[in-house]
Amino acid sequence: SLLPPAAADRTMATIAAAAFEALMDGVTCWDVPRGPIPSELLLIGEAAFPVMVNDKGQVLIAASSYGRGRLVVVSHEGYLSHAGLAPFLLNAVSWLCPCPGAPVGVHPSLAPLVNILQDAGLEAQVKPEPGEPLGVYCINAYNDTLTATLIQFVKHGGGLLIGGQAWYWASQHGPDKVLSRFPGNKVTSVAGVYFTDTYGDRDRFKVSKKVPKIPLHVR
Numbered sequence: 001s002l003l004p005p006a007a008a009d010r011t012m013a014t015i016a017a018a019a020f021e022a023l024m025d026g027v028t029c030w031d032v033p034r035g036p037i038p039s040e041l042l043l044i045g046e047a048a049f050p051v052m053v054n055d056k057g058q059v060l061i062a063a064s065s066y067g068r069g070r071l072v073v074v075s076h077e078g079y080l081s082h083a084g085l086a087p088f089l090l091n092a093v094s095w096l097c098p099c100p101g102a103p104v105g106v107h108p109s110l111a112p113l114v115n116i117l118q119d120a121g122l123e124a125q126v127k128p129e130p131g132e133p134l135g136v137y138c139i140n141a142y143n144d145t146l147t148a149t150l151i152q153f154v155k156h157g158g159g160l161l162i163g164g165q166a167w168y169w170a171s172q173h174g175p176d177k178v179l180s181r182f183p184g185n186k187v188t189s190v191a192g193v194y195f196t197d198t199y200g201d202r203d204r205f206k207v208s209k210k211v212p213k214i215p216l217h218v219r
Contacts, residue, residue, distance in 0.1 A: 008046075009046075012046055012047065013211075015047075016049040016211050017210060017211060019049070019063060019070075019095060020049065020051065020063075020208075020210060020211045022091060022094070022095045023051055023063060023072070023088070023091050023092060023095050024051070024088075024091065024207070024208075025091055026087055026091070027087050027088050027091065027207060028207060029207060030052055030085075030088075030205040030207060031082075031084030031085060032079060032082065032084070032085065032202070032205065033078055033079065033082045033084070034202070035078065036076040036077075036078035036079065036165075037076070037165065037167070037199055037200070037202070038060050038075035038076040038079070038165055038199075038200035038202070039075055039076070039165035039166050039167045039195055039196055039197060039198060039199060039200055040058040040059060040060070040075065040196050040198040040199070040200045041058075041059040041060065041061075041062045041073060041075055041193055041194065041195060041196065042059075042179075042193070042194040042195075042196050043059060043062055043064075043192060043193055043194075043214070044192045044193075044194070045064055045191055045192010045193065046192065047064045047065045047066070047191060047192060048062055048063070048064035048191060048192040048193045049062065049063060049064070049211050050062050050211065050212050050214050051063055051072070051212075052205060052212075053205070053206065053208070053212040053214060054200060054201050054202070054203070054204060054205050054206075055201070055203065055204040055205070055206060056201045057214055058198070058200050058201060059075075059214055060074075060075040060076075060200050060205070061073070061074050061075065061079075061088075062193050063092075063095075064188075064191035064192055064193050065191060066151075066154050066155060066190050066191040067154060067155030067156065067157070068098075068155065068156060068157035069098070069134075069153070069154035069155060069156065069157050069158045069159055069160065070095065070096050070154070070159045070160070071096075071154060071159070071160045071161075071162065071188060071191050071193065072092045072095070072096060072159075072160070072161050072162075073162055073163070073184075073188050073193045073195075074161070074162070074163035074164075075163070075164075075165060075195070075200050076163060076164065076165045076200075077109070077110065077140040077141065077142075077163040077164045077165075078163075079163055080110050080113050080138065080140075080161065080163040081110060081112035081113055081116070083116055086116050086119075086120065089113070089116060089117070089161075090117070090120050090122070092161055093117065093122065093124075093136050093138075093159070093161065095159070096136045096159025096160065096161060097135065097136050097159055098134050098135065098157045098158065098159060102133060102134060102135035102136065103123070103125075103131075103133065103135035103136075104117060104122055104123065104124040104125070104135055104136045104137075104138070105124070105125065105126075105127035105129075105130055105131070105135065105136070105137045105138070106124055106125065106126050106127065106137075106138045106139075107126075107127070107128070107129075107137070107138060107139035107140065107143065108126050108128065109139065109140045109142075109143070110138055110139065110140060110163075111126055113138055114126055129146055129149055130149065130150065130153045130158055134153070134156060134157050134158045135158065135159070136158070136159040136160075136161065137150070137153060137158060137159070137160055137161070138160075138161040138162075139160070139161075139162055140162070140163055140164050140184075141162055141163060141164025141165075141166070141182070141183060141184025141185075141187075141188075141195055142164055142169075142183055142184070143183055144183045144186075147183070147186045147187055150162075150187045151187055151190055154187075154190075154191070155190075160187070162184060162187065162188060164184050164195060165195065165200075166178050166182045166184070166185070166195035166196060166197050167197045167198070167199055169182050169183075169197075170182075170197030171197075175197045178194075178195070178196060178197045179194055179196075182195055
């Protein structure tokens with residue numbers, strides 16, 4: 001960026017504020033499923049901002065951009081199949097969409113999301129991977145075969161909706177490897193968002209009017 005740092009920060013903040021407004025349009029509560037245990041998201045990129053934060057200050061949904069495209073990262077894949085979150089999911093797909101009418105593809109692992117989107121009048125279909133023309137692709141965070149494809153898809157202007165938690169993976173592979181080796185992180189890290197192995201608290205979620213403030217931790 002050729003802007004001085006303070007001006008660049010202000011520009012990022014303005015972009016985030018407008019994006020947050022679009023993502024939260026008409027969302028009055030976070031109707032999350034009670035079963036899934038999410039994992040906290042870590043935001044380090046300057047383009048990344050929190051969307052859903054619990055009352056402990058943990059980020060459970062975040063958004064960011066990379067190249068010409070955008071990402072929305074959700075802290076449990078179960079949230080992407082939950083009809084109670086339909087207002088937010090529809091906003092997310094709309095914000096991620098590079099142009100009106102672009103295709104919405106859904107990985108087979110998230111098949112119930114197709115019904116949520118179709119019920120709202122969107123043309124969504126199950127697709128094993130994103131393709132041409134560029135649109136929106138929805139996938140869980142456990143796929144290890146599409147990493148390069150997904151990064152290129154976003155870089156060239158596609159929108160990616162991705163959800164998962166990393167605490168179970170950490171219990172199998174070791175918590176020290178989560179940031180570098182958890183499949184979802186290989187994709188979302190390019191946009192400064194990481195899944196962590198920290199359980200997300202599920203007691204209370206606030207619906208903010210503007211981008212939530214989050215505490216800065218050094219882990």
